[in-house]
Every structure is written in C-alpha cells, then in structure tokens.
Amino acid sequence: MDFPKLTERLPLYKALANTLEQHIYKGDWPVGSILPAEADLCRDFQSSRHTLRHALQILESNGLIYRRQGAPTQVVSRQRLRRFSQSYNSPTDILSYSRNTYRVNLVEEFVELDGNLSQIVGAPIGSSWYHIGGIRKRQQSEEVIAYTDIYILPQFASLTSDPEHAQVMVYEQIEKKYGARIERAEVDVYAAPASVEMAEKLILKPHDPCLVIIRRYFDDQDKLFEVTVTHHPENKYIYSMEFKASSEI
Numbered sequence: 001m002d003f004p005k006l007t008e009r010l011p012l013y014k015a016l017a018n019t020l021e022q023h024i025y026k027g028d029w030p031v032g033s034i035l036p037a038e039a040d041l042c043r044d045f046q047s048s049r050h051t052l053r054h055a056l057q058i059l060e061s062n063g064l065i066y067r068r069q070g071a072p073t074q075v076v077s078r079q080r081l082r083r084f085s086q087s088y089n090s091p092t093d094i095l096s097y098s099r100n101t102y103r104v105n106l107v108e109e110f111v112e113l114d115g116n117l118s119q120i121v122g123a124p125i126g127s128s129w130y131h132i133g134g135i136r137k138r139q140q141s142e143e144v145i146a147y148t149d150i151y152i153l154p155q156f157a158s159l160t161s162d163p164e165h166a167q168v169m170v171y172e173q174i175e176k177k178y179g180a181r182i183e184r185a186e187v188d189v190y191a192a193p194a195s196v197e198m199a200e201k202l203i204l205k206p207h208d209p210c211l212v213i214i215r216r217y218f219d220d221q222d223k224l225f226e227v228t229v230t231h232h233p234e235n236k237y238i239y240s241m242e243f244k245a246s247s248e249i
Contacts, residue, residue: 104137
C-alpha cells in the first residue's frame, strides 16, 4: 500500500486523522478489521507515537474505531458519526413560558435536604436551601398549566418580595438582583404519574400522566445556585427544539 505523506496545512495530528479516515473510508481497513500496530502506523506515516495517539483519539470520538486497553484497535465504521448540536440564545430557551402566565407561590420556606431531596436537587444531604413551591396559571383563563418546586441558595430568599416575582423567572431575578449568571445548565426530562398531592395542585386525578422537567443552574464557578422541578399535566405544555448538524471534527 502506498501511504501519502502528511500535509502541513493542518496540525499534524489532524492531518494524520484525516489520512487514516480516508483509508478506512476507501476500505483499505474494512469494518471489523484490526488496525496495524501503533509502531507500524508510526513507521508508515512517518509520525511520532504522540501524534498518532492524538489522531486515533479523533477517529474514536468520530465513531470510526473502537479502542480498549490491552486489545487491538478495531474498525467499526467507514463514516464518522453525524453529530447534531442545539444552540440556546438565552436560558429562557431551555424551558420557556409565554409572558401571559404567572406563578402563585403556595410554599416559601427554608429547608435542609434529606436523602430524597438531595438526589433530586443534586446537592449534599443536610445542605440549606430556600424552597418556593407554586402553580403557574394563564392570565386570562386562570388555567393551571404547571406546578414547580424551586430550590435556591438561602441568600436569594428575599427575591420573593420583589413586585415582579410572580411573572419573572426566578433565575432572571437572581441575575438582576444578585449578579449570579448561568454558565451551564443540566436538564432532566421524564414522564411520571401524578401523586395524590400533585394531582390536587394540578386539578388532576391521582396517577394521571405528567411531564417532569428538572433544571439545575450553575454559575461561572460551577456552583449550583438554583434547581427547579416542574410537573406539567398532559397536553398543557409543548417544548419545541431545533437541532442542526455540526461540522466539528
């Protein structure tokens, strides 16, 4: 086999990764076959072991090869995985409500997390949080569309007294009043039957289906500062997403 020399237009490891990918795509190393040993690849492509390993990492992340310590590297696909990315212009895109809704707080209290709440919030058992529990309604019809438990750091508790609290998302209040900005967010989505207590709040029958969305917000120090657990009754909320193909290697 006649191996091409590496180009200098890209960093060496990227150029090598592209070259190896072309050989896989052309079938020089068929799916299911084993790649040559690292020493042989370094010799054939005039590459250092460090450059080769970096290139192999790219091939692995693109789904072309499978590597396991102590075992030979196997070709598992001729074409890289097609990745899709989702972009958010603002945190409201993560879970937004129209401005014609408002929240009615039913619970405002300081709490210490027990074992169950620790798992939901994602914070240590015994840590202190301020808990806000409330229903969200449509302004005109007064229809109940969700119930949300919100857990924020105790130093943010006074925001519930702000005049705009009922209609502004809590994280927006925290950003405006305290300067803590969202650097990243974790979102869990799952279906669950409404408990007896939740059914009463949402005007449902016990065990009626709900969409549950948990959001965890972290600041620029990667510190968790707000967690929301929202229950949506069936057919009361639609969350739309758009994904675009990514061109990243």
